[in-house]
Amino acid sequence: MLYNNEDEYLKIFADKISKLNPRQPSSDEWTALEMAYRKHKKQNKKWPLLLWFGLFSMLCVGLIYFSNNQKISIEKAIGNNSLKAKSENNATINKDTNKKLIGNTTTKAQNLNENKVIDRNVSDYENKSKQIEKLKNPLNKKETIKVLSKVELLSESNTNKPDVKPNHNILFELTSLKLKSFQISTPLKKIITSTKPTNNAINSIKTNASNNITKSSQIAKYFELGICIQNNNFKQLDYPSDQFFKGVGLNAGLHMDNKWSINLGISALYLKQVKIDKFVFQTEEQQIERIDTTIKYNNTYNRLMMEFDTVLSYKNVNHEGSSIYKNDIVFIHLPFQVRYHIGNEKRSVYVAIGALGTITYQSQNITKNIGLSNEGNQSKDTYSFMFAPTIGLGCHQKIYKNWALHLASNYSKYLNSNLNQTNTFQLQTGLKYNF
């Protein structure tokens, strides 16, 4: 570095500093460092588990939240209906009557599905609205939801009875809507449009109710079960490139609406590898050359060989020998993805971004033979956690009822890796089930 005149002063000062007497380490300092390093390693092993625990917790909370939100929306819609109806009619009906009405509602419910309610009597509709309000008031929220569930079950079981009068009430309409998971059903649209506009309040009630329910029912759950193969890029290791990891996985997620979904999963992949390597013991000079190669390419295989070389103290001796190198690797993948779908329920293509956490277990065993005798055996088990951002591309094709075929490919680039693994490419196929 060049110093100008102004810096001459600093140069002299720096020279003085650099002439400080060197300080020698004490054994206490090494002990302290060793302990601190061990502690640091332990702490580092904990955070990935905490991270994934946090992600799983968030997903669980999300599932519970969306599930509750759906129920509350339905309840809210009923509440709105009741309030509006109350303002128009102050008639009082006792609890016994309400119970009967539930039964009536259930029995008459079938007509809604059969589109026979188009010409119903509007005044009767008003009465039923009032009755619902009375039904709701004496009960708490949980009981209301239970009643709704009961109505749902009964309405399904009675749909084929021929002697049902062409009558219905809002309660059943809401229940019917709830059963339609993604869209407003055709019967409801007909009901809304065909209702005689003699009472604006009732129309607005129904519109509000349908809107509320349509919004909340756009969330659906699904799971995917499948198999996947994976090509890992161990860039700096001596793995054959033509071997694939194979395994099974399970994903579960939520459709936020028709376009967006989130997905969380777990999959396990396994590779068993055996490699036989023949070699000639090397001279000391060649050994140094091998060490240099190891540093340059961080080559695990050569590193292991070095260990054996040290064990056998072969220096300056030429022998022929072989080593059997066994390597078992298990990958536990914990993917998290946000997907954007293009298409419809029957067929869709999606792009995904997310993160991939990978717990790796590796069991290495190397046996060295000279001639026919076993000269050394060394095994090593390692665990590691790797973390990678992921991009993916996939598609769904409906094949039967709620089942769809799922195909996907994902690419992940690891940010940290004890295996010197840089990236992973996965192909997945399996089945998807929509709840």
Added chain:
Amino acid sequence: MKDFTEQEIILGCVKEDSRFQRLLFEKYYSKMFAICIRFSQNEEEAKDILQEGFIKAFERIKKFKAESSLNTWLSRIMVNHSIDCLKNRNKNLFSSISENMLTIPDSTEFEEELVKDLSPEEALDLLQKLPDGYRTIINLYAVEGLSHKQIGENLGISEGTSKSQLSKARTFLKKLVNNLNTYVV
């Protein structure tokens, strides 16, 4: 114990063999401690920085590509970690310096030759009395030999700020040297 080459020590550290880690620690201790003591205010702080720096080195040695010498690589880790520690302690290294400058009396008798008469221990003592920001910039510029551009990148400041702060640091140091006998922190 057998003398191991640098490559063997690296290999041992990659395998997390504590014997080789100790060898690395003992071999480079004095050089690394000299770096840490220059950046810190006292010996205890330097020891802490040194320990954390070696932990980082043990962790990252797997990524060591042998593009530079191990000594250079370790030195960079120690310097960077020292800067990180200073930044953690004082978010803005140059914020409170101007107030400190007021406490230093101006010297009427400017003698540049005084610095030549300093012993290394006195020089270190004066360096440690400098505010964190000035001490850092003098270390990086005069001792480590970094350019203003490199200092700017290291400290997250502009090249101009680096120059101006070095000028102030130099003035501050001169005042400390000139008032060596009278100034007490």
